[in-house]
Amino acid sequence: MxxxxxxxxxxxxxxxxxxxxxxxxxxxxxxxxxxxxxxxxxxxxxxxxxxxxxxxxxxxxxxxxxxxxxxxxGFLPETPDALREAFRIFDKDGNGLLNASELRHILCNLGEKLTDEEVDEMIREADLTGDGQINFEGKALFTSTITMFSCDYEYD
Missing domain, CATH: 1.10.238.10 (EF-hand)
Structure with a gap:
């Protein structure tokens, strides 16, 4: 590897x-x-x-x-394409944004469970504008977490 x-x-x-x-x-x-x-x-x-x-x-x-x-x-680093695809799965409107409250629900309830404090910190760091919307650029600090969910989760 x-x-x-x-x-x-x-x-x-x-x-x-x-x-x-x-x-x-x-x-x-x-x-x-x-x-x-x-x-x-x-x-x-x-x-x-x-x-x-x-x-x-x-x-x-x-x-x-x-x-x-x-x-x-080794555990290969995530590729930009894999990260973009993971983000796209959760971007149900296709507008390049994730709502912070939806993301909170996903992070607290799927895959490896995160505490409210861990999720708060991730959202604070990723919400670059403070408007409760996470854009693909702001996702960099927690894309690993999103990627781990994208393997088994299809967002309707």
């Missing part, structure tokens, strides 16, 4: 946002951290890793372990 350079500062920031007081994450949060730095692991890859950790009795991962996992598997 092709590998791309991992930015340690980016990983540390993503890890810190998700870690416990012990500065670790449970294996179940691995996908959240990896996707938040723009990588696109499949659910099958994540489930396989979680099964492996479970079989070894691993209940927590530190940042160095997460970095080693990313370096080992």
């Amino acid at each position: 092709a590998k791309t350079a991992l930015k340690r500062e980016e990983l540390q920031e993503a890890f810190t946002m998700n870690c416990s007081a012990e500065n670790t994450i449970p294996p179940s949060k691995l996908g959240v951290v990896i996707r938040s730095i723009g990588r696109a692991p499949t659910e099958a890859q994540l489930q396989s890793l979680c099964r492996e950790f479970e079989s070894k009795g691993v209940r927590a991962l530190n940042c160095q372990q997460v970095e080693a996992i990313i370096n080992k598997y």
